[in-house]
Amino acid sequence: MATRLKEVYEKEIKPALMEEFGYANTYQVPKLEKIVLNMGVGDA
Numbered sequence: 047m048a049t050r051l052k053e054v055y056e057k058e059i060k061p062a063l064m065e066e067f068g069y070a071n072t073y074q075v076p077k078l079e080k081i082v083l084n085m086g087v088g089d090a
Contacts, residue, residue, distance in 0.1 A: 051081055 055078055063075050 052078060 060072065060075050063069065064072070069075055
C-alpha cells in the first residue's frame with residue numbers, strides 16, 4: 047500500500063507541486079518521510 051501511495055505522489059502530486067510553486071528542480075519538492083494509518087475497531 048505504501049508503494050502505491052509513493053507512486054501516486056511521484057507521478058501526480060510532485061509535478062503539480064512543481065508547477066504550483068515554480069520549483070525548477072525535483073529535489074526542491076518536499077519528500078514523503080512516513081505514512082501513518084490509524085484504524086479503530088469500534089466496539090470490540
